[in-house]
Amino acid sequence: MWIKQLEVVSFGKWHQKTIDLTSGFNYLYGNNESGKSSLRSFITYILFGLSASEREQYTSLLDGQLGGRLILTDGVDEYTIERFSHRNRGKRVGYLAGEVVQDKEVERLLDHVDHYIYQAIFSFQDRDLEAIRHQQSDDIGKVLFNLGLTGSEDIVEIEQGLTKESDKLFKKQGRKPPINQALQQLKAINEEIEKAQIKEQEHATLYQEAKQLELDIQALKDEDEQLNQQIKDNQQLLQVSSSIDRVQLLDQEMASLLNHSHLSQDVIDRYEDVKAKRQTYDDRARAIMAKMSEAKEERNRLMAQSKKAHFPFTLDEIQAWTVEWEYKKQQYDDLSSQIQSKRAQLQKLNLPVDESELRSLSVSDYTKQTWSRIAYDLHANAEKLSDLERRKRIKLDELRSLESKQQDNQKRLLTEEERATNSRKLEHVNQQIFIGQTGASRGSSSRNRQTSLKQTSFMVGKWLALALAIGFVLTGVMGWMNVFSYMYAGISGVAVYVLHIRLQRSNDQQVSHSGNSEEEVYLEQEKSEIERIIANDDQLINDNRDLQTKIDYVNSELREVESGRLSIEEIIDDLEFKQNQEINQHPWLERYELEQWEDIAQQLINAKHILSDIDQLVESQRTTESSLDYIKEQMQRFLSYYVNDLNWRDDQAGLSLVREYLNQERDITNQIDQHHHWLEELEKQLQELKDEYAPYEQAMEDMLSEIDVENESELEDVIQAFATYQEKDQKRTEAYKAVKQLFGDSTEEVIAQSYNWDHLQEVLQNNRHRKETGEAQLEEKRQRLADCTAHIRQIEEDGRLSDLIHERSKIEDEIKTLSKQWAALKVAKGLIQDTKSKYQYDYLPHVLTQTSQLFNKLTQGIYQTVRFSQEESLMVQRYDDVWFDVRQLSDGTADQLYVALRFALNESLRDTKAFPFILDDAFVHFDHERKQEMMRILSQQAKKQQIIYFSFEEGPSSTPYHVIHLN
Numbered sequence: 003m004w005i006k007q008l009e010v011v012s013f014g015k016w017h018q019k020t021i022d023l024t025s026g027f028n029y030l031y032g033n034n035e036s037g038k039s040s041l042r043s044f045i046t047y048i049l050f051g052l053s054a055s056e057r058e059q060y061t062s063l064l065d066g067q068l069g070g071r072l073i074l075t076d077g078v079d080e081y082t083i084e085r086f087s088h089r090n091r092g093k094r095v096g097y098l099a100g101e102v103v104q105d106k107e108v109e110r111l112l113d114h115v116d117h118y119i120y121q122a123i124f125s126f127q128d129r130d131l132e133a134i135r136h137q138q139s140d141d142i143g144k145v146l147f148n149l150g151l152t153g154s155e156d157i158v159e160i161e162q163g164l165t166k167e168s169d170k171l172f173k174k175q176g177r178k179p180p181i182n183q184a185l186q187q188l189k190a191i192n193e194e195i196e197k198a199q200i201k202e203q204e205h206a207t208l209y210q211e212a213k214q215l216e217l218d219i220q221a222l223k224d225e226d227e228q229l230n231q232q233i234k235d236n237q238q239l240l241q242v243s244s245s246i247d248r249v250q251l252l253d254q255e256m257a258s259l260l261n262h263s264h265l266s267q268d269v270i271d272r273y274e275d276v277k278a279k280r281q282t283y284d285d286r287a288r289a290i291m292a293k294m295s296e297a298k299e300e301r302n303r304l305m306a307q308s309k310k311a312h313f314p315f316t317l318d319e320i321q322a323w324t325v326e327w328e329y330k331k332q333q334y335d336d337l338s339s340q341i342q343s344k345r346a347q348l349q350k351l352n353l354p355v356d357e358s359e360l361r362s363l364s365v366s367d368y369t370k371q372t373w374s375r376i377a378y379d380l381h382a383n384a385e386k387l388s389d390l391e392r393r394k395r396i397k398l399d400e401l402r403s404l405e406s407k408q409q410d411n412q413k414r415l416l417t418e419e420e421r422a423t424n425s426r427k428l429e430h431v432n433q434q435i436f437i438g439q440t441g442a443s444r445g446s447s448s449r450n451r452q453t454s455l456k457q458t459s460f461m462v463g464k465w466l467a468l469a470l471a472i473g474f475v476l477t478g479v480m481g482w483m484n485v486f487s488y489m490y491a492g493i494s495g496v497a498v499y500v501l502h503i504r505l506q507r508s509n510d511q512q513v514s515h516s517g518n519s520e521e522e523v524y525l526e527q528e529k530s531e532i533e534r535i536i537a538n539d540d541q542l543i544n545d546n547r548d549l550q551t552k553i554d555y556v557n558s559e560l561r562e563v564e565s566g567r568l569s570i571e572e573i574i575d576d577l578e579f580k581q582n583q584e585i586n587q588h589p590w591l592e593r594y595e596l597e598q599w600e601d602i603a604q605q606l607i608n609a610k611h612i613l614s615d616i617d618q619l620v621e622s623q624r625t626t627e628s629s630l631d632y633i634k635e636q637m638q639r640f641l642s643y644y645v646n647d648l649n650w651r652d653d654q655a656g657l658s659l660v661r662e663y664l665n666q667e668r669d670i671t672n673q674i675d676q677h678h679h680w681l682e683e684l685e686k687q688l689q690e691l692k693d694e695y696a697p698y699e700q701a702m703e704d705m706l707s708e709i710d711v712e713n714e715s716e717l718e719d720v721i722q723a724f725a726t727y728q729e730k731d732q733k734r735t736e737a738y739k740a741v742k743q744l745f746g747d748s749t750e751e752v753i754a755q756s757y758n759w760d761h762l763q764e765v766l767q768n769n770r771h772r773k774e775t776g777e778a779q780l781e782e783k784r785q786r787l788a789d790c791t792a793h794i795r796q797i798e799e800d801g802r803l804s805d806l807i808h809e810r811s812k813i814e815d816e817i818k819t820l821s822k823q824w825a826a827l828k829v830a831k832g833l834i835q836d837t838k839s840k841y842q843y844d845y846l847p848h849v850l851t852q853t854s855q856l857f858n859k860l861t862q863g864i865y866q867t868v869r870f871s872q873e874e875s876l877m878v879q880r881y882d883d884v885w886f887d888v889r890q891l892s893d894g895t896a897d898q899l900y901v902a903l904r905f906a907l908n909e910s911l912r913d914t915k916a917f918p919f920i921l922d923d924a925f926v927h928f929d930h931e932r933k934q935e936m937m938r939i940l941s942q943q944a945k946k947q948q949i950i951y952f953s954f955e956e957g958p959s960s961t962p963y964h965v966i967h968l969n
Contacts, residue, residue, distance in 0.1 A: 004948035007073035012062035014040035024964045027944035029957035032968030038952040050117035127922035168827040215787040222780040236766040245740040252734040283695040301677035308670045337623040354590040370603035408549045852906035860898040918948040
């Protein structure tokens with residue numbers, strides 16, 4: 003299957019556009035925003051549909067419509083597939099030779115390719131590579147693995163979701179999952195139970211003893227109940243012993259009376275009933291046979307009087323002739339009146355043509371709609387043209403305003419020389435600030451040293467001055483003024499002077515540092531001013547860039563408006579051409595305004611309808627007249643059986659005469675039918691009477707056979723013997739009632755046995771003695787059980803084993819519930835992995851072979867083999883036999899591997915599903931050599947499959963390309 007033609011009616015920017023394609027390589031190119039992606043979406047929409055948001059995006063701004071057609075061929079037939087949002091509820095409709103085909107036929111043509119298979123296998127664009135690049139490095143291998151299996155990477159998200167949900171429930175080394183926590187709790191409780199069980203060993207021993215005592219007590223109770231029942235049964239038997247003996251004796255006597263017969267009271271009653279029914283039957287049968295004889299005589303008399311047997315027609319046909327005659331006569335008169343009325347209506351219409359021209363004139367509702375549509379479309383498109391002119395003026399004003407702003411900003415921009423000068427100034431200031439900051443750091447360190455030195459000098463001077471003063475005092479007091487004294491005084495003075503000089507230098511350095519701080523403030527201000535000038539210039543550049551974007555957008559809109567205006571002008575020219583064609587075909591239309599054409603068409607249509615009605619009425623009148631002649635002939639034939647030399651002059655008188663003889667014949671026929679029905683009813687009554695008595699006759703035969711006698715006389719003797727049997731049976735019944743009052747439903751079983759009443763009395767005494775002994779043992783066992791139970795209760799009050807066991811049961815139930823959920827998730831993941839494994843060994847080898855060959859070509863022989871690893875990732879083999887994981891490949895090489903996989907998937911399905919391969923700028927990031935290699939591969943593939951390639955680059959002019967420039 004391949005697409006032969008695209009017919010875009012309204013889709014996005016495309017309107018009334020037709021594109022022819024070949025079965026090979028179709029290369030469609032155009033600038034950005036030229037509508038390439040729209041055409042690709044158009045193919046998707048026609049074949050598979052789009053979402054509501056996508057349909058809204060591509061709805062035409064010119065006419066508010068969405069839709070078009072594809073011409074497809076399977077090599078034999080051409081199919082038209084169309085989809086319009088305003089038709090057929092937006093559903094896909096297929097046509098073959100102008101006839102609508104079922105959607106199953108369209109699916110067969112598409113080889114059952116659905117939207118998912120189309121997007122995953124047969125449609126490819128650069129955005130697919132972008133989606134792969136955004137994957138995590140650890141996930142890329144899995145994504146490509148699942149792509150090779152199913153054509154989609156969605157399976158990765160499903161598996162990750164199942165793993166995440168199962169890990170939330172249980173992890174082998176986890177602590178937070180609920181199953182792990184429950185297992186820890188279960189382990190702790192089991193340890194506590196083991197401790198509690200040691201304390202309750204005594205409890206278990208007592209519990210077993212109590213259980214045994216309960217069993218012994220229950221056995222004694224059962225034995226006591228059995229003795230009670232035996233005692234009760236023996237007492238009842240002894241109570242009715244005389245009645246049992248009497249019943250058994252009467253049974254023997256009654257059996258001797260019935261040795262020769264099976265007679266019962268029921269048989270006697272049936273016999274009397276049969277005799278009474280036989281007498282009643284004889285009386286009723288005689289009365290019915292008398293009535294039947296009378297009805298036969300009267301029926302024969304009426305049949306001799308009737309002439310119906312000689313008619314070649316029925317009475318209903320004659321009746322229908324009379325009714326139809328009146329109806330047809332009235333119909334004939336009505337048709338005459340209607341013909342006159344229609345001709346009067348035709349004369350009232352002021353038509354531009356005569357009757358002969360009207361008959362030959364081809365005018366219909368389609369003509370009316372065509373004329374109306376021409377007038378409407380001319381008016382509507384004139385308004386659209388006016389609206390587009392208004393929009394064009396608005397956009398031109400907006401464009402001039404934007405260009406004016408851009409020119410103002412351009413004047414305020416710095417020249418390249420000014421910007422370079424400011425950059426150099428900023429660099430120089432930054433260097434000065436850096437030097438100042440370095441000096442300040444050194445100054446800070448020097449100040450610290452000066453402060454320390456100052457403090458040291460002060461302390462030294464303080465002590466030297468003190469020592470000098472003490473020396474002078476001692477010298478004066480003790481009279482030691484000699485050379486040593488002068489040396490001491492000189493050294494002390496020098497020390498004081500040196501200290502003063504050091505302090506003065508420290509003050510000078512502090513003043514110098516203060517001066518450096520003022521210079522830094524000035525440099526910072528100068529830096530801020532230069533940065534402000536550069537930032538302002540950057541803002542003006544950004545503003546100009548934004549203005550240029552807006553100008554480009556407005557220019558694009560102006561081009562769209564101009565394109566729409568030219569399109570509408572073409573439509574108006576086409577409509578005016580159609581108007582002139584209609585005037586050439588019907589010259590009299592020139593006398594009317596275009597808006598009046600619809601009314602003129604309606605008048606002509608009405609006139610043709612009236613003329614057609616007149617022709618039909620005239621034809622109906624001829625048919626009615628022919629029917630009247632035939633009916634009159636048949637009625638005359640009927641009257642010939644009753645009247646000789648009939649002269650039919652007055653139609654009404656002849657019709658009355660027919661009805662008179664018809665009613666007479668109907669009366670005779672009704673009387674014959676009544677007597678016939680009467681005879682049938684009497685015969686039915688007689689047969690019902692026989693059938694009614696037949697069971698009684700059979701009952702008599704059955705009774706004789708049942709009693710085993712030859713005739714009714716023997717039956718009478720047997721009935722007499724049965725009376726004696728009934729007397730004895732009444733006595734037996736009285737004795738039987740006495741026994742049944744005690745034994746109820748077991749009475750028959752009791753009577754059927756033979757008894758030794760003396761032995762029964764002895765057994766009764768022994769059972770009473772055994773009962774007294776068992777009651778004493780039962781009381782002893784109950785006392786021991788009470789003591790054991792009290793001891794058990796005391797042990798249970800001191801322990802909590804039952805609470806721990808109950809808590810463990812709750813935790814085990816919780817673990818079972820959570821384990822079922824965890825197992826369900828693991829089973830689901832296992833099913834996916836099993837299915838993937840099956841596909842990996844049955845389906846992937848061919849895909850991998852194709853992928854390896856194509857990947858080898860794209861990488862120019864660097865990589866030779868592609869295979870999947872056990873970790874569900876891709877591995878590639880380099881020319882030097884070194885294997886690499888897909889995560890180790892560069893982005894460009896990973897892109898080429900992804901493309902190779904997509905092409906291999908397409909090729910694996912190409913032989914089974916012949917569907918076009920559609921690519922949209924799929925290799926925009928490939929270098930020139932690899933892109934040329936992809937073009938060569940596609941050229942080879944186009945020999946077996948239709949290729950539709952969209953690109954922004956100008957297409958090659960050489961074969962086998964079919965190049966289409968999208969204007």
